[in-house]
Amino acid sequence: MTLPIDGTGIFATLPPHKLRRWPDVDGLAGVDEAGCAPLAGPVVVAAVILDPAARINGLDDSKILPEPTREKLYARIVARALAWSVVAVGVEEIDRVNIFHARMAGMVRALERLTCVPRFALIDGNHLPRPLPCPARALVDGDAIAPSISAASIIAKVTRDRLMREMDARWPGYGFAQHKGYPTPSHREALQRLGPCPEHRRSFAPVRAVCAKEQASMPVQAELLSPL
Secondary structure: OOOOOEOOOHHHHOOHHHHHOOOOOOOEEEEEEEOOOOOEOOEEEEEEEOOOOOOOOOOOOHHHOOHHHHHHHHHHHHHHOOEEEEEEEOHHHHHHHOHHHHHHHHHHHHHHOOOOOOOEEEEEOOOOOOOOOOOEEEEOOHHHOOHHHHHHHHHHHHHHHHHHHHHHHHOOOOOHHHHOOOOOHHHHHHHHHHOOOOOEOOOOHHHHHHHHHHHHHHHHHHHHHOOO
């Protein structure tokens, strides 16, 4: 049975600044994602239940942490957390349902795959996915506020960065290892020059525009190749 997502109890009503403290109860999950804005690659969602007795210093929004710091914290989180999970929602699903719904689906899956059933979830952002396996609260900028969301943001970011480095080896020339699929000038230039690879999100406007340009040029190319 799915519990109502309108959270009850202390975590549903605490002001955000009081959520900065280290969790003092078991079963509080933090949920965050990495990779909504890129033009390529999956969106990765993580859920983490921290151990009240195993504090991890230095947790923060993964976007402001240097890569070496994220990697160190990743190792500490997976070693000390009571439970953690991470899921990747692929390009096919993103293009089929759109990035918002792909992100929401990933959050539900990440919570469902925790080995400990969460009692409550703090979810980064201003929307709650439906249905959820536990009561929850959406928290804007939660990755910079609640330690459990910060931990989830680090797991998601490190996991996605590793996936993008692997993708760079499979699809060289785009610079995935450097920009991680984000729409940087160098990525846009490579996209124009090489065309999209299978990991590009064709529902995103810059990729869609390149696909349309390629399709428009196909009859001309066929005409040029036709025998006299």
